[in-house]
Amino acid sequence: MNNILEVRDLHAYYGKGHILHGVDLNIGKGEIVSLLGRNGVGRSTLVKAVMGQVSATGSVSFKGEQMLGLKAFQIAHKGLAYVPENRDIFPTLTVEQNLVLGQKKSGVAGRWSLADMFRMFPRLEERRAVAAGFLSGGEQQMLTLCRSLMGDPDLIMIDEPTEGLAPKIVALVAEYLLALKEKGISVLLVEQKLAIALEISQRVYVMGHGAIVFEGTPAELRANAMVRKEWLEV
Numbered sequence: 001m002n003n004i005l006e007v008r009d010l011h012a013y014y015g016k017g018h019i020l021h022g023v024d025l026n027i028g029k030g031e032i033v034s035l036l037g038r039n040g041v042g043r044s045t046l047v048k049a050v051m052g053q054v055s056a057t058g059s060v061s062f063k064g065e066q067m068l069g070l071k072a073f074q075i076a077h078k079g080l081a082y083v084p085e086n087r088d089i090f091p092t093l094t095v096e097q098n099l100v101l102g103q104k105k106s107g108v109a110g111r112w113s114l115a116d117m118f119r120m121f122p123r124l125e126e127r128r129a130v131a132a133g134f135l136s137g138g139e140q141q142m143l144t145l146c147r148s149l150m151g152d153p154d155l156i157m158i159d160e161p162t163e164g165l166a167p168k169i170v171a172l173v174a175e176y177l178l179a180l181k182e183k184g185i186s187v188l189l190v191e192q193k194l195a196i197a198l199e200i201s202q203r204v205y206v207m208g209h210g211a212i213v214f215e216g217t218p219a220e221l222r223a224n225a226m227v228r229k230e231w232l233e234v
Helices: 043-050 072-077 095-101 114-120 122-126 137-149 167-182 194-200 218-223 225-231
Strands: 003-014 017-028 032-036 055-062 080-083 155-159 186-190 203-208 211-216
Touching (some): 032 167, 032 194, 043 055, 043 155, 080 137, 095 114, 095 137, 114 122, 114 167, 137 167, 167 194, 211 218
Parallel strands (some): 032 203, 080 155, 155 186
Antiparallel strands (some): 203 211
């Protein structure tokens, strides 16, 4: 499989704190990969390092081009999207204005239109004229995901998209991720809920203490009780 993202020997730091210890990870084109692990093991730091938001050494190759040293907005323009855990929306702008802001400015039509977003999440169309700050948590998550797509990324990294959401909305998020895969978009899903990760991913990585401690298929992780007990179960 052609890898769209290749991370090699990645070390990352917050001040003097050494958070990532030589992480290797790759994602193929149109592949959903989940990054699992308990809170505090470095999963979010890894995504932020790839996105140029954290000081890091090593190699981050995206579509064959080195990303380390570039600023976050430059990386985004290359086609790499990041959806942070805090649902980064513009609360005073309407749903529709938030979506339009996400569009690439190049004038070239992307793979996704407003109509696509509304088809995927009809609730957003119903609320298109409502200020985003008045949306529920689930609606805000849908909006964040859709706004990232409007930038027409080739790879989207999503940090804890199902955190605090009702099961019905979690199922919608899973459908959304599978729709991305159908369009050939790669996904790195940072997730604590094993069920969704194992259901939709082609491969999974498990992190512990700033390093990858397991890499394999969902079936291999299901079969490996020792890894689950040691690194995932609370």
